[in-house]
Each structure stands twice: as C-alpha cells, then as structure tokens.
Amino acid sequence: AQSVAQPEDQVNVAEGNPLTVKCTYSVSGNPYLFWYVQYPNRGLQFLLKYITGDNLVKGSYGFEAEFNKSQTSFHLKKPSALVSDSALYFCAVRGPENMLTFGGGTRLMVKP
Amino acid sequence: DTGVSQDPRHKITKRGQNVTFRCDPISEHNRLYWYRQTLGQGPEFLTYFQNEAQLEKSRLLSDRFSAERPKGSFSTLEIQRTEQGDSAMYLCASSLGAGLDTGELFFGEGSRLTVL
Numbered sequence: 001a002q003s004v005a006q007p008e009d010q011v012n013v014a015e016g017n018p019l020t021v022k023c024t025y026s027v028s029g030n031p032y033l034f035w036y037v038q039y040p041n042r043g044l045q046f047l048l049k050y051i052t053g054d055n056l057v058k059g060s061y062g063f064e065a066e067f068n069k070s071q072t073s074f075h076l077k078k079p080s081a082l083v084s085d086s087a088l089y090f091c092a093v094r095g096p097e098n099m100l101t102f103g104g105g106t107r108l109m110v111k112p
Numbered sequence: 113d114t115g116v117s118q119d120p121r122h123k124i125t126k127r128g129q130n131v132t133f134r135c136d137p138i139s140e141h142n143r144l145y146w147y148r149q150t151l152g153q154g155p156e157f158l159t160y161f162q163n164e165a166q167l168e169k170s171r172l173l174s175d176r177f178s179a180e181r182p183k184g185s186f187s188t189l190e191i192q193r194t195e196q197g198d199s200a201m202y203l204c205a206s207s208l209g210a211g212l213d214t215g216e217l218f219f220g221e222g223s224r225l226t227v228l
Contacts, residue, residue, distance in 0.1 A: 032215050043219040094215040102154035
C-alpha cells in the first residue's frame, strides 16, 4: 500500500525567504505525486503534480516541487515566501482508481 | 460556478440523529470521492464512485455510513445515529476518470459536522 510522510508539523519562515516543505513517499511502481493547499475552513486546492518527466515541477502561486527518486522525496519549494502563503499543505500519492493517500499535513507560517 | 459544490457547509446535530450531506461534482467528471478530515489531520479516504457504481469503501466507513450516487451525477453521504467521533470535515472530490485523467482530484469546500 502507498503512503506519504510529512515529517514537519509546522514550518516557520520569514517573508521573502525561501521555503521548503518536506514530503517522502512509499509506493510500488511509478509514483504520481501531488501537493495541495488548504486555507482555514476551506477545501483542498491543487498546487502541482509529478507524473513523469522533469524532476522539477512548477505549479500555482510560484510554488515548485522537486522529485527525487533515489530519496523517495517530493519536497515543495518557493524562492520567496509571502505572508499569504500561510496555510496547511498536504502531500499525496496516487493509488489504484485514482484514490489519493495524503500525508498528515504541514502548517506553513510566514511571518512579516 | 463549475467547481465541486457541497451542502450544507456546516451541520450541528445532537448525538443519535441522522445527517445527510450532498455533493455535486464537476459535470463531466465520472469519478466521485468522499474523504473525512479531522482537525489537524490529512484527509482519509472513505469511498468512491465510478458513475453510479460504488467501487471501493474504506474500513473507516462503518455500517452507520451510507453513500449513494443514484444517477451518476450528485452523491449523498448519510450518517445514521451520529456519534461524537463522527465530528469532522467531510470532503467530496471528483475527477475525470478516463482518458487524459492524470489523477488530479478537484475538491469541494467541505461539509463540517459537529455532533454534540
């Protein structure tokens, strides 16, 4: 069965600094990986996905993610954080029938 | 608005009562998913439909829970004899389910249930 781990419950970063939110995965076969963001009392919004191809994937709102097969990681990154990026971030891996298995989430706090 | 819509957004009920949530997926999407999210946790898969057929159910879906998608369009999730442990956000998502579908799920805003 597939699984995802997000080792950090919270990441704190100052506005304007680069940010990284970590994710590692376990899946048999080729991984289909996703990042979603959730604002308070809202549903999940898709940020980006890795299916195949370039290891650096670009997504919405200036976010990107780096796929590393040898380390089974898919870390989310942004060169310059904004206060408005503060939210809950979820990494997910696709399983059979497109079912997504989510990590526990990482709260990103960007301080002015 | 052509996204996934869920109703109601919030429901407060007393223990033992029945509640029903509705989800309207994106119109051309064949697949519909229900997830449950408790505070501070990631969403957990409950069940999914391909058109009107319910093809997978999680062990989280006890016999008090039932989901339907009678015409392959909207879906309902009913919880009978609610318990305080049922308090959570219930998320609905849909996907194309065929062809060029690469697995991206489109989520609704969720229905938050509070059982007193």
